[in-house]
Amino acid sequence: MDQDTYDWISKRAHQIWQEQGCPHGRDREHWSQAVAEREDFSEGTAPAQSIEASPHVEKVLVVDDEPLIRYATVDALEHAGFEVLEAGNADEALVVLRASEVDVVFTDVNMPGSTDGLGLMTFVRSRFPKTRVIVTSGHVRLGNFDLAGGVSFIPKPYKSMRS
Template identity: 50%
Template sequence: MASAVGRPVVLIVEDEWLLRTSGAEMVADAGFEVVEAGNADEAIAILEARTDIRIVFTDIQMPGSMDGLRLARFVRDRWPPIELVATSGRVTITEGDLPERGVFIPKPYTAATIAEVFGSLAGPP
């Protein structure tokens, strides 16, 4: 689903403000509308309030009620069409850690990687 301005919407879930801001800038530069959350609870509230989120881009290590892997599984169960991208600079992902169709991007990621991965997930607007 696309936003009112016709761009696919990405929800970035990152507890570190600087990383969230940097990631949001890269995602926006890649042609997406960005919505930001500082933890899984904020992300779930946003997902419950909006029907236009196309991709959830979550850090794996976060404080709060659930980490990024649990959030990814929750999103896959509750909103199956939403694409999932997880990132971490400290955690290594193995097969089965992410739900089906989940993608892992290690930190530090580049704007080119963001554009490529998100562009392939979003498909046509």
């Protein structure tokens, strides 16, 4: 299976999961339905539902306990045109999430408090399924099987996109 096909199936399975209210224990069913839709698409039949273009991202919540890293990340995102909120740990992030709708949560893994970035990821995926989550760390490397569906990982240190 090529990467484009895998990515399409993964996104569609996640979309089906969201449409069905984020139920637990039915990943295989969602994946199978997405594979069937992709096969229909490959045979020339339009899939039952196409993957919608990603909604426009306007507001990002940056969660990092290292102030200098958080400030630099906030500055870079604001410079790129995003509205950015910030929190120093997952507990602060939960307060922000309950008070303001955000499109993306960008969270570090290792932080003090009642939960870490992975706990925050789990909370966001269960309570705000349309909110995207990006997890980052300079201490651990996480792969697709370490993260909830629809969550991305970016390792620290960040690489500059500028030439």
